[in-house]
Amino acid sequence: MGLVYQKQGRYDEALRFLGWALKINESTLGQDHPSLLSSLNNMVMIYHNQEQYDQALGVLERVLKIQESTLGPDHPDVATILNNMGIIYQTQEQHDQALRVFERALKIQESTLGQDHPDVVTILNNMGTIYQTQEQHDQALKVFERALKIQESTLGQDHPDVVTILNNMGTIYQTQEQHDQALKVFERALK
Numbered sequence: 001m002g003l004v005y006q007k008q009g010r011y012d013e014a015l016r017f018l019g020w021a022l023k024i025n026e027s028t029l030g031q032d033h034p035s036l037l038s039s040l041n042n043m044v045m046i047y048h049n050q051e052q053y054d055q056a057l058g059v060l061e062r063v064l065k066i067q068e069s070t071l072g073p074d075h076p077d078v079a080t081i082l083n084n085m086g087i088i089y090q091t092q093e094q095h096d097q098a099l100r101v102f103e104r105a106l107k108i109q110e111s112t113l114g115q116d117h118p119d120v121v122t123i124l125n126n127m128g129t130i131y132q133t134q135e136q137h138d139q140a141l142k143v144f145e146r147a148l149k150i151q152e153s154t155l156g157q158d159h160p161d162v163v164t165i166l167n168n169m170g171t172i173y174q175t176q177e178q179h180d181q182a183l184k185v186f187e188r189a190l191k
Contacts, residue, residue: 079108121147163189
């Protein structure tokens with residue numbers, strides 16, 4: 001029932017039922033059983049939708065602890081949790097904390113999936129956006145260029161995700177008043 005309430009946007013009722021299901025599972029399986037992850041992840045989504053970011057982070061930390069203990073600290077699923085935590089820190093404008101968890105997630109993804117794996121791009125884009133927000137334009141461009149190279153090699157030059165990266169780069173060049181370079185990148189995005 002919690003999931004139905006969640007889909008209806010009735011978040012308080014959803015949390016009540018998810019909490020109830022969680023308590024039942026905890027009493028039979030224990031506090032750190034992997035079967036709890038589904039309910040916990042649904043709770044995170046609800047807290048995020050309600051902009052209750054501290055609660056979402058608290059639940060994500062618990063999810064992270066369970067994932068690390070069952071899968072190991074360097075598993076790609078751990079990187080996904082870290083990325084989700086980084087997004088919430090980013091939303092809260094806690095950019096240094098967001099970068100720390102994104103960097104850890106990136107190291108995990110690179111070591112387990114390879115440096116040019118498409119899943120690496122998500123984290124790179126998140127990091128690039130933070131650098132852009134902090135006006136660390138050179139660092140943002142470096143990260144976006146790496147993401148662009150991966151996307152173009154895996155998805156092709158005409159994919160919408162490639163266009164998004166090009167637009168981010170064009171915006172940075174425009175901010176830096178490098179108008180010729182911005183125009184070149186924006187025109188490439190339109191092709």
